[in-house]
Amino acid sequence: MSEHVEPPICVLGLGLIGGSLLRAAVAAGRTAWGYNRSADPVRDAVADGFDATSDLRSALVRAREGNALIVVAVPMPAVDAVLAAVAEHAPGCPLTDVVSVKAPVAAAVARVGLTERYVGGHPMAGTADSGWGASFAELFNDAVWVVAAEDGADPAVWSAVTRLALACGSVVIPAESNEHDRAVARISHLPHVLAEALATSGAAGGDLALGLAAGSFRDGTRVAATAPDLVRAMCEANADALLDALDETLAVLAAARETLAAGSLADLVGAGFDARQRYEKAERWDITGIVPGDIGWLEAFRDAGRRGGALRAL
Amino acid sequence: MSEHVEPPICVLGLGLIGGSLLRAAVAAGRTAWGYNRSADPVRDAVADGFDATSDLRSALVRAREGNALIVVAVPMPAVDAVLAAVAEHAPGCPLTDVVSVKAPVAAAVARVGLTERYVGGHPMAGTADSGWGASFAELFNDAVWVVAAEDGADPAVWSAVTRLALACGSVVIPAESNEHDRAVARISHLPHVLAEALATSGAAGGDLALGLAAGSFRDGTRVAATAPDLVRAMCEANADALLDALDETLAVLAAARETLAAGSLADLVGAGFDARQRYEKAERWDITGIVPGDIGWLEAFRDAGRRGGALRAL
Structure with a gap:
């Protein structure tokens, strides 16, 4: 060089x-x-x-x-x-x-x-x-x-x-810029949205639910402690890509809801486990x-x- | 005594x-x-x-x-x-x-x-x-x-x-048993469902998305590494309560999706932050x-x- x-x-x-x-x-x-x-x-x-x-x-x-x-x-x-x-x-x-x-x-x-x-x-x-x-x-x-x-x-x-x-x-x-925005929607902005929703659901269960909460809830809601203005600025600036990621996730959750109503979460859990393994091994x-x-x-x-x-x- | x-x-x-x-x-x-x-x-x-x-x-x-x-x-x-x-x-x-x-x-x-x-x-x-x-x-x-x-x-x-x-x-x-089941659906089983969905979304973004993933994704998907049989057994045994919690969360996310499409995540982020604060202070x-x-x-x-x-x- x-x-x-x-x-x-x-x-x-x-x-x-x-x-x-x-x-x-x-x-x-x-x-x-x-x-x-x-x-x-x-x-x-x-x-x-x-x-x-x-x-x-x-x-x-x-x-x-x-x-x-x-x-x-x-x-x-x-x-x-x-x-x-x-x-x-x-x-x-x-x-x-x-x-x-x-x-x-x-x-x-x-x-x-x-x-x-x-x-x-x-x-x-x-x-x-x-x-x-x-x-x-x-x-x-x-x-x-x-x-x-x-x-x-x-x-x-x-x-x-x-x-x-x-x-x-x-x-x-x-x-490429659009690819970046879509990727961070998935791995940074969507995690914030899901964490906010999970925290809301836990608190809706009152002191009993919060009293029973352990590691899965603590980790899953950690980023909901981020200052609201920062989360909004980040997510709202990337609204288009985040909406796509959120729609995709809503579809995944709706499908899981239907299989669970029929007795099984096998598809969601299998896909999620494989995905996390891929992340860990990347x-x-x-x-x-x-x-x-x-x-x-x-x-x-x-x-x-x-x-x-x-x-x-x- | x-x-x-x-x-x-x-x-x-x-x-x-x-x-x-x-x-x-x-x-x-x-x-x-x-x-x-x-x-x-x-x-x-x-x-x-x-x-x-x-x-x-x-x-x-x-x-x-x-x-x-x-x-x-x-x-x-x-x-x-x-x-x-x-x-x-x-x-x-x-x-x-x-x-x-x-x-x-x-x-x-x-x-x-x-x-x-x-x-x-x-x-x-x-x-x-x-x-x-x-x-x-x-x-x-x-x-x-x-x-x-x-x-x-x-x-x-x-x-x-x-x-x-x-x-x-x-x-x-x-x-009471039903109250327990509803509470753990919120703070234990729902976190697993959301973690599986988040992991799936991240992996769908390919190696670029997984390469950009940092703390929010790592924490939000941690329990997706749990053995699939254990997650299924836990969630499927509590299907009724989990379906209620999941439906509630789908409604929260769908509402957030609409406000985000109109430019704001204020309601979700505000509620999520307050909920996490309540959890931390409980x-x-x-x-x-x-x-x-x-x-x-x-x-x-x-x-x-x-x-x-x-x-x-x-």
Whole structure:
């Protein structure tokens, strides 16, 4: 591989993810600065020794001058406003994001005409806490970081985003945005919906039911303890894919209901057991030998991601 | 309280629960013996120093002669046959069981005319393993043991069953059989059904989805790793109550689906979060001052169980 000059990093939004990213980028030796709309996180970040501002324009002018990789790290409802500022002040910079849903962000990027320099990302890491105060550089260690592999992606931007994720300690799984959104609907958003429903059913049984609850209920409802605003933001931003996953599950449960009424849960239990075994035995393998920019590189990365591969180096 | 002469214990079935009960009863100083239909567990129990036989008749004749408390610890499909033998050889003995569903066992007991001397039980303890080899005396330590509080229950039998549960290290929650079955449908059987459905949905997303799965999926599908036969036996034996709980949950999920299609998951997420908070904050309190046999004792115990109380002593 040739030697790369890694771009500086401009992080827009200093919450748990953006704050941790600023810390991780600096820890990895990058020049990096952050912007946050509200002043308190900026003051705290500066007090912690980081380069941060609440002046979006100045953060972006600096990005333009240094050709920084801009990372959008604000919640979905704030994405449009931040992208409009990027389009105004730094339209030529490489651009990525760390929002938990990819197709809606890609659509917002397209609306401001920045698709050419954009490659979406999603580090699958988090804690129950939020804000700069909860951020830490090691949040992304050994996490999975999805990097969007859309047709037309710029190989240089794709490589820069991937190298940032790797520098933060994550492995990179390449995936097309819609495939990512459908996958996380199944394995992240649907679990939250089912946990909320299960918790509701348990509480409807009153103190007797809650008093008898043991491990299966405790584990099955754990994520229902997540702050409601976070769960809503995550699920509602991915509503289309989540509706598909939920409809599929409603059909599976309705079919199980009919077999149970006839005396058997064999089909559901057999399928569920096999599925969990497949999950437990799934092994991530290393993607190697695919070079961004080579003919067919995006399809090759997408195919590798679909088959359980991940990049540990680029 | 007056001094009690504790009855000997005759355990019918030496699997995980029955075997552990035999061990715990002996550890608590009781005279106890066990029966198992297949010879291997009997041989192993004897080798471990316990009194065990594969001759059901002799075990029951001995129970009759010593007025033992008989504990039915066989799986639901074997309950009828074992109860028929009890009715033939030891119809006057106090009788309980440790099966995970209560109304169907009570119905089976009624069919052989043993209701008068029967008080059902359900120690809510278990492991992923089964059989005598997996049994251990401490299985019931700090577990919840439901003791059925049906109208007409014999106070002496009720007390004997409760004292056995307490001697094994459990706390006792009194509950009417149907209420127990409905409660465990919500907090034990429904979690299994939802875990199976969630696992199925994740695997349907292929290696990409399974590769992105993190904590919410792992916890939400944990009990889908349980042996399918055990899940089926548990859920199918409690089909009526589980169908009610499942229908209720299907309605909750269908309503959430409609609000999500309109852009919001607020109702589901709010209710689920509140329910999980209620579960986390639920505190068991000690039932005291209710004496078996006093006027209204069963209703008083049932009411206390409904309100989250448990017996730690009798």
